[in-house]
Amino acid sequence: MANRPPADIGAPLAEVDTPALVIDLDAFERNLTALPRLLQGRPARLRPHSKTHKSPIIARKQIALGAVGVCCQKVGEAEALVAGGVDDVLIANEIVGASKLRRLAALARQARIAVCVDDAGNITELEDAASELDARVTVLVEINVGSNRCGVAPGQAALDLARVVTASKHLRFDGLQAYHGSAQHIRNHDERRGAIERAIASARETKRLIEQAGIACPRVTGAGTGSFAFEAASDLYTELQCGSYVFMDADYNKNLDADGKARPQFEQSLYVWTTVMSRPTPDRAIVDAGLKALSVDSGMPAVPDFPQATFARASDEHGRLDISEAVDGLDVGDKLRLIPGHCDPTVNLYDWYVGIRRNRVECLWPVAARGALT
Amino acid sequence: MANRPPADIGAPLAEVDTPALVIDLDAFERNLTALPRLLQGRPARLRPHSKTHKSPIIARKQIALGAVGVCCQKVGEAEALVAGGVDDVLIANEIVGASKLRRLAALARQARIAVCVDDAGNITELEDAASELDARVTVLVEINVGSNRCGVAPGQAALDLARVVTASKHLRFDGLQAYHGSAQHIRNHDERRGAIERAIASARETKRLIEQAGIACPRVTGAGTGSFAFEAASDLYTELQCGSYVFMDADYNKNLDADGKARPQFEQSLYVWTTVMSRPTPDRAIVDAGLKALSVDSGMPAVPDFPQATFARASDEHGRLDISEAVDGLDVGDKLRLIPGHCDPTVNLYDWYVGIRRNRVECLWPVAARGALT
Numbered sequence: 001m002a003n004r005p006p007a008d009i010g011a012p013l014a015e016v017d018t019p020a021l022v023i024d025l026d027a028f029e030r031n032l033t034a035l036p037r038l039l040q041g042r043p044a045r046l047r048p049h050s051k052t053h054k055s056p057i058i059a060r061k062q063i064a065l066g067a068v069g070v071c072c073q074k075v076g077e078a079e080a081l082v083a084g085g086v087d088d089v090l091i092a093n094e095i096v097g098a099s100k101l102r103r104l105a106a107l108a109r110q111a112r113i114a115v116c117v118d119d120a121g122n123i124t125e126l127e128d129a130a131s132e133l134d135a136r137v138t139v140l141v142e143i144n145v146g147s148n149r150c151g152v153a154p155g156q157a158a159l160d161l162a163r164v165v166t167a168s169k170h171l172r173f174d175g176l177q178a179y180h181g182s183a184q185h186i187r188n189h190d191e192r193r194g195a196i197e198r199a200i201a202s203a204r205e206t207k208r209l210i211e212q213a214g215i216a217c218p219r220v221t222g223a224g225t226g227s228f229a230f231e232a233a234s235d236l237y238t239e240l241q242c243g244s245y246v247f248m249d250a251d252y253n254k255n256l257d258a259d260g261k262a263r264p265q266f267e268q269s270l271y272v273w274t275t276v277m278s279r280p281t282p283d284r285a286i287v288d289a290g291l292k293a294l295s296v297d298s299g300m301p302a303v304p305d306f307p308q309a310t311f312a313r314a315s316d317e318h319g320r321l322d323i324s325e326a327v328d329g330l331d332v333g334d335k336l337r338l339i340p341g342h343c344d345p346t347v348n349l350y351d352w353y354v355g356i357r358r359n360r361v362e363c364l365w366p367v368a369a370r371g372a373l374t
Numbered sequence: 375m376a377n378r379p380p381a382d383i384g385a386p387l388a389e390v391d392t393p394a395l396v397i398d399l400d401a402f403e404r405n406l407t408a409l410p411r412l413l414q415g416r417p418a419r420l421r422p423h424s425k426t427h428k429s430p431i432i433a434r435k436q437i438a439l440g441a442v443g444v445c446c447q448k449v450g451e452a453e454a455l456v457a458g459g460v461d462d463v464l465i466a467n468e469i470v471g472a473s474k475l476r477r478l479a480a481l482a483r484q485a486r487i488a489v490c491v492d493d494a495g496n497i498t499e500l501e502d503a504a505s506e507l508d509a510r511v512t513v514l515v516e517i518n519v520g521s522n523r524c525g526v527a528p529g530q531a532a533l534d535l536a537r538v539v540t541a542s543k544h545l546r547f548d549g550l551q552a553y554h555g556s557a558q559h560i561r562n563h564d565e566r567r568g569a570i571e572r573a574i575a576s577a578r579e580t581k582r583l584i585e586q587a588g589i590a591c592p593r594v595t596g597a598g599t600g601s602f603a604f605e606a607a608s609d610l611y612t613e614l615q616c617g618s619y620v621f622m623d624a625d626y627n628k629n630l631d632a633d634g635k636a637r638p639q640f641e642q643s644l645y646v647w648t649t650v651m652s653r654p655t656p657d658r659a660i661v662d663a664g665l666k667a668l669s670v671d672s673g674m675p676a677v678p679d680f681p682q683a684t685f686a687r688a689s690d691e692h693g694r695l696d697i698s699e700a701v702d703g704l705d706v707g708d709k710l711r712l713i714p715g716h717c718d719p720t721v722n723l724y725d726w727y728v729g730i731r732r733n734r735v736e737c738l739w740p741v742a743a744r745g746a747l748t
Contacts, residue, residue, distance in 0.1 A: 002376060003450065003745050017473055017748045051690060073691040076377065093691065096651045096662070096707055099391055118652050119706045149692055150652035150660050181689060277470045278492050278524035286524050288470070291719040293747055297665050297688070314671070315555060316425060316718050317447040317467065318523055332493045333470055344690050345665040349722070351745055370745075371377050371725055373667055374391045 056084020430458020
């Protein structure tokens with residue numbers, strides 16, 4: 001049931017049908033190399049989060065540039081990555097239920113698979129699945145470092161789970177998942193740094209406690225595009241899970257530096273390519289990208305090429321641009337770029353990436369793990 | 375690249391993997407029959423909007439119960455419907471660009487296809503495409519009846535376009551698209567009725583003007599699940615485009631009756647089936663349905679079976695339930711139902727419907743037009 005690609009390779013951008021998910025390949029490639037360069041000399045390795053792109057093609061490019069492997073959130077994503085040639089995957093999430101755990105164990109016989117835990121019963125189920133398939137699974141204990149999502153409290157609770165993992169024959173305890181998701185989007189630089197410094201302190205103390213109990217805790221993994229500089233500077237984190245840096249989005253572009261300026265370290269490389277489908281009044285243009293082409297959970301998309309236009313409202317299949325003054329290039333049939341508010345769930349709405357260089361379609365990459373929910 | 379179904383036919387609901395899109399088939403079938411019953415004796419025919427379900431299987435059930443055909447928003451949706459055995463489709467939207475118009479014209483050789491227009495240049499392009507393929511396309515002029523989205527102003531502008539259509543050899547003018555989308559979600563009954571009454575007056579006057587010019591205008595089509603009773607009572611609308619009535623959602627369930635009570639005419643039949651994947655604190659449960667499993671544009675999902683729990687926050691792959699008091703049935707591994715805030719874009723995130731009756735999987739239906747963006 002995959003949909004046809006919205007373009008042929010070699011076609012000019014103007015001919016790409018809309019809405020489409022387009023990558024500016026030059027900007028994308030600069031992002032791919034920029035982050036490893038920023039991390040040079042740091043002990044932390046890059047383990048990019050593939051929940052952003054859901055593409056083994058992009059994951060392999062990241063690994064070729066030095067990433068230790070990638071992470072993902074779902075067993076189905078891990079399956080798509082391994083099938084696409086990725087051999088080191090951290091499922092940076094808890095996996096619950098016998099059928100998913102059996103798939104995870106089976107995958108661990110094909111590739112290096114690690115997973116997070118925050119519950120003793122879940123560890124038992126994971127051990128049972130690994131035992132049934134005679135698989136070895138690497139396990140990280142997730143601690144809550146401030147996002148109040150998954151993860152046990154730092155400290156003793158984490159040590160207790162580490163002991164359960166260590167006592168499980170088919171599981172190998174390797175360290176801590178300490179990801180502060182909500183801190184990624186704190187606009188103010190010092191507040192963002194403060195949140196991450198508290199996370200680092202929690203993780204450091206937990207690692208100390210575990211090692212003091214005689215359990216090796218070599219890996220501390222976490223961080224994202226909004227905060228990685230702080231974790232990288234900690235000398236505690238061994239892996240950084242940045243994902244959005246390859247594409248960026250309107251939300252990440254708003255994070256502020258120490259001087260109060262928004263100065264993104266990465267370029268916007270991902271766009272939704274859309275057509276003006278109606279121009280009923282001078283102050284309104286309707287484009288063909290709405291809620292099924294753009295995730296608006298983190299705000300409306302930006303309209304980078306038309307400062308006179310604001311994306312004001314999304315309905316299922318329509319976007320409304322409010323236009324403050326006369327503007328060329330927004331007539332019926334004209335095409336334009338939008339910057340999605342939030343790249344990850346926007347990517348998940350598409351079957352294809354359309355890679356653009358010098359205004360031509362250079363490649364078509366499937367969003368291989370699109371809809372990999374389980 | 376379609377994902378595997380999350381269950382086998384015959385399996386108990388408890389074994390359906392999560393997150394999954396489940397239909398309570400009994401409630402769904404009651405909804406399917408309830409709306410035609412409510413319309414008995416009215417001249418308006420039902421033309422359900424398939425952008426809700428994206429399924430020719432469901433469309434055929436609606437037609438078998440008396441619907442005159444269905445509508446959709448995209449050429450790709452119309453292609454999936456026709457391929458699935460639906461022979462009368464209104465694309466209740468403007469279709470712009472030569473490649474889409476050629477596909478539309480080709481489809482009009484296989485089935486009865488109608489489309490909306492609000493621009494003279496677009497009518498010329500549509501005529502060119504129909505001429506090239508020697509196809510006949512039925513055309514409705516869309517008027518803006520209050521949503522401020524697509525559509526020309528009611529009155530003279532619509533007549534002008536009707537004349538252009540009438541002068542086009544391969545196009546047949548059939549009437550007006552007069553859909554007030556934003557009125558569907560006005561909570562207050564009298565305000566909602568007022569908005570629709572103004573829409574009806576606009577459409578009535580426009581039809582009069584067109585007929586006075588000697589152009590037949592037999593069809594007036596529009597309405598939705600939130601407002602159809604008003605349009606049905608108008609003796610103007612000949613078709614009603616309700617879509618959400620088959621499933622309902624948390625947003626539609628909040629619309630108020632004349633007495634200020636929320637008393638939905640249709641039952642909630644669509645759920646997201648989810649698993650508690652983490653229970654880190656007594657007041658917090660994390661489920662495996664986040665932004666990629668639920669559209670939150672119209673608000674967070676409801677938690678119908680646990681009044682002590684509120685779906686407080688969605689991140690990409692997680693939902694956070696805040697729990698006000700001790701509750702059984704929300705331990706790690708427990709599964710529960712969520713009512714999506716907005717059914718249409720939620721359905722578009724899934725490849726499969728899992729039809730449930732008496733707690734067993736009775737059917738697996740593909741979301742055939744999932745991701746049909748172009």
